[in-house]
Amino acid sequence: MLDQVRATWAPHVLSLLRFMSGLLFLQHGTAKYLNFPHVAAFDNMTWNSMVGLGGIVEFVTGALLTVGLFTPIAAFLASGEMAIGYFTVQAPQSFFPIVNRGELAVLWCFVFFYLAFAGGGPWSIDALLKRK
Amino acid sequence: MEATLDKFRPQILSILRIMVGLLFLSSGIQKWFAFPVAMQAAANITLFSMIGIAGIIELVGGALVTVGLFTRYAAFIMSGEMAVAYWFYANRPARGFMPIQNGGTVEVLFCFIFLYLVFAGSGPWSLDALVRKKT
Numbered sequence: 001m002l003d004q005v006r007a008t009w010a011p012h013v014l015s016l017l018r019f020m021s022g023l024l025f026l027q028h029g030t031a032k033y034l035n036f037p038h039v040a041a042f043d044n045m046t047w048n049s050m051v052g053l054g055g056i057v058e059f060v061t062g063a064l065l066t067v068g069l070f071t072p073i074a075a076f077l078a079s080g081e082m083a084i085g086y087f088t089v090q091a092p093q094s095f096f097p098i099v100n101r102g103e104l105a106v107l108w109c110f111v112f113f114y115l116a117f118a119g120g121g122p123w124s125i126d127a128l129l130k131r132k
Numbered sequence: 133m134e135a136t137l138d139k140f141r142p143q144i145l146s147i148l149r150i151m152v153g154l155l156f157l158s159s160g161i162q163k164w165f166a167f168p169v170a171m172q173a174a175a176n177i178t179l180f181s182m183i184g185i186a187g188i189i190e191l192v193g194g195a196l197v198t199v200g201l202f203t204r205y206a207a208f209i210m211s212g213e214m215a216v217a218y219w220f221y222a223n224r225p226a227r228g229f230m231p232i233q234n235g236g237t238v239e240v241l242f243c244f245i246f247l248y249l250v251f252a253g254s255g256p257w258s259l260d261a262l263v264r265k266k267t
Contacts, residue, residue: 013250
């Protein structure tokens with residue numbers, strides 16, 4: 001019985017994971033471009049810096065992932081951004097994510113990579129469009 | 133294109149599981165063995181403290197999820213541990229509502245990834261899959 005419950009709900013929990021990871025990602029985009037929530041480190045950011053360009057990706061793909069529109073493409077771009085972020089910012093500091101503070105980048109990179117394959121699940125605009 | 137993506141989906145799930153498991157395992161190793169660097173909050177770690185029990189869950193659960201053995205059960209406990217860490221141990225809400233301000237983004241992500249693993253299982257590259265094949 002437990003297996004049945006899991007099989008029934010797995011796609012919905014996938015949507016939940018997509019929604020939460022997308023929202024957390026979007027938050028970084030809004031912090032950089034709308035100053036909400038305010039993060040002091042982003043105060044003097046310019047759009048054409050690494051952080052600024054990353055913010056554009058975070059804003060756009062974060063919003064798309066939160067609502068589940070074009071999930072595979074958005075997730076692939078977001079995953080790539082996190083890979084670049086990890087190898088340019090964190091990896092030079094140490095091999096271990098727990099030392100170089102890159103755990104978040106690694107987690108995002110692999111979650112989004114999975115979402116690029118798995119899609120947005122049933123609670124998504126992608127699913128709505130497909131039904132039509 | 134979607135058919136190709138679908139075909140590899142179970143393998144990618146296994147890769148996600150291995151990476152998340154390794155990251156989680158490394159926080160357990162850091163708490164109990166001070167490797168690769170010591171953790172200040174775990175300097176005087178004892179078994180029956182909040183941080184000691186968390187470290188045990190991270191060691192055992194992280195190892196199980198990395199190799200993909202009893203993934204669903206381990207992931208359930210670990211998802212719960214991360215929820216407790218966010219709401220009580222680290223008391224993130226008291227430091228701000230938004231995770232980017234209160235520093236709890238990693239805990240939220242771990243929590244929801246493990247919750248998904250409870251439902252999705254461990255994928256084809258796992259001991260669970262090997263055991264199932266034999267029986």
